[in-house]
Amino acid sequence: MSQRALPSRLPTRPETAVFVSGVTSMGLEILAGRILAPEFGNSIYTWGGIIGVFLAALSLGYHRGGRRASANASHSRLVWVFLATALYVAGVVLFGDMVVRATGLFPVPSQFASLPAITLLFGPPTYLLGYVSPYAAELAGGDVGATAGHVYALGTIGSIVGAFATTYVLVPTLSVPQIGLVLGLSAVAAAAAVAAPDLIGATGLRVGSVALALVVAAAVGGVGPAVAGDSVYSTQTAYQELRVVDRGDTRTMYLDGQPHSAMDRRDATRHVFDYTRYFHAPLLLTEDVDRVLFVGGGGFTGPRIFHEMYPNVTVDVVEIDPAVVDAADQYFGIPASERMNVHVDGGRQYLESTNRTYDLIVLDAYRKDSVPFQLTTVEFMQLASDRLDDDGVLLANLIAAPSGPASEFYRAEYGTMEQVFPRVYSFPTAGGPVVQNIEVVATKRSTLVTEAELQARNERRDIGIDLSGELSSYRRDEPTQDVPVLTDDRAPVDTLLDTTVGQRYVRVRANESGATRSNATVTAAVEE
Structure with missing residues (x-):
């Protein structure tokens, strides 16, 4: 045939x-x-x-x-x-x-x-x-x-x-x-x-x-203004443009053109920006912190400082972008230690798959114009609560205004966290109705802790850092009646963030002297 x-x-x-x-x-x-x-x-x-x-x-x-x-x-x-x-x-x-x-x-x-x-x-x-x-x-x-x-x-x-x-x-x-x-x-x-x-x-x-x-x-390679400083490393990752830039003694990681993490090359444990100092505030709201989870690694500024300051604390970090982890390891230095564990995964996916519980969870995966909505909803907050110990604390680093038109996302997230956690506090880092880092802290304990009590604990407890200036921005009981509760079925994060577009983003330089913050420490940081 x-x-x-x-x-x-x-x-x-x-x-x-x-x-x-x-x-x-x-x-x-x-x-x-x-x-x-x-x-x-x-x-x-x-x-x-x-x-x-x-x-x-x-x-x-x-x-x-x-x-x-x-x-x-x-x-x-x-x-x-x-x-x-x-x-x-x-x-x-x-x-x-x-x-x-x-x-x-x-x-x-x-x-x-x-x-x-x-x-x-x-x-x-x-x-x-x-x-x-x-x-x-x-x-x-x-x-x-x-x-x-x-x-x-x-x-x-x-x-x-x-x-x-x-x-x-x-x-x-x-x-x-x-x-x-x-x-x-x-x-x-x-x-x-x-x-x-x-x-x-x-x-x-x-x-x-x-x-x-x-x-x-x-x-x-393109004509136009570039990020100020000496470019140390740049690449396109599967998720974003990544660039590491040295400017004086400060090394900064930029993600999609926005500064994400900064490190003092002379002292890697010094806080360059004030908002990372607030990461220690939950230690005044709970006791016996043994294990901390950071959702979002960036340059590992917060995780590294926790690892160095608290020798009895184990730090887990979840970062979705493996290229960010590699750059952080090479240019910022991830401590090679049994107390530092890095997981390349999405924050929500990791929490869903792990059976481990934490004393503190820090959400640091938010940016001014790009927020992963799956980390903002009631369902996620309940998942985070389930992965916290009975006296555990959740801290979310948001970028928004504490009041005024640009506060919608902040107030919606505040109200969403109130659906799950008995007590929610917030600490704006710059003051005034400008776009800034706002640290929102939620606790599983229903007992109200006043600003005066926090200040007293700050004086009594040795947590390695004086937060008296930072605690003075204490807020609670924010108005949330006119903003939605965020859910997996409806989380209009982009719409809520729309009010922050074009607004001046004010970031505060850390004052490591222990003195109360002053207006002199406030710097605009839309671009550097």
Whole structure:
């Protein structure tokens, strides 16, 4: 019996064009999130804007390309589409940061603040890529329905490849300029494939020139202001952009362009920022602290100080990003000790899987513009309470205002914690209705502890640090009637944080002398 060999062939030039356009458009969509995050965060508004602009630009490209395809579709025009796209990507790599910062100053409502940058940076190249599918369908010929279905299936497959390749390969291993280079070169390669076998003369020169422009843009790495200081290390992780910067004697870890942890290189146990001093306040609300859990590691500032100050305390740290753990170990120094245990996991996932209980849990995974909602809800607070001993304490480091319009997230979280814990206290770190670090402390004991009692305990107990100044910001019984209780089914964290967008973030430098804090210690820290 004879067997007929299965037919095999190389993809045609229109097929190659459609597939690469899908790869490039989806890769640019994911890259957009990384470029925008340092200025606009990773909120639902940012990602909703990215998805909306890309869909609108592609739709317009499909529409205009479909109207023109029957009259002027040609391989040479496809080459021009890809080269123009690649050249624009070079501009995004070179000037993206400048455009993002400039458009961030536009008088636009905060929910829509990212739209101008998304539109300017990614609207034109996505619009151009929208031309590829209708042009390719016209050039492929044949039955209209079959051809259209084949073309759009190839484009979708390309989008799938672009999504997975960018997410799981490019982002974890390359910088933003390098990712832009790869995506731009993919468009150049498509142009070369479509132009073949006529890749000579002027066409070849254009292809080479655009490729060179991409390489130069990636080598320059972007034009615009950078974080002040000497960059020690930078990388793109699976979750965020990470950078370690030295400025004088202070080493700071930046995540998506925002300072997250700081360390005095001369004295690694000194508190650089005042909010980490409040991490010791729960020791005045409970006794016999033997085991502490930090949810969120960053530069391990708090965990390291606890480890060094309290030789009888075991410190567990849960950090979701393994690249953050590696950078903290190399550049900040994670103590190699049996009393320091690092778990690479999500905070909620770790608490759900462990049977261990703690005397103190510190939630330090919140940022000004990006809060993991799953760590804010009643269900999570109940889980945290279940993992605390009978006299255990929970401390959450929030960034919001204690009063005024920018206080909605803080008051919602305060009210949510009150649903689970008998007593909740808070300690704003800067005073006034400005956006700042607010330490919210919840206890499983129902006995009320007044500020006077805390001050007395601070004088009596030897916890290794004088908190008299910090305790003076004591607050309780916050108004929560006009804000929602956060639940797994409804946690509008992005909406609540919207009131903090564009507000000055005031951070307090630690006063290690033990004297009461003064206004002189307050410093603005929107960027450093």
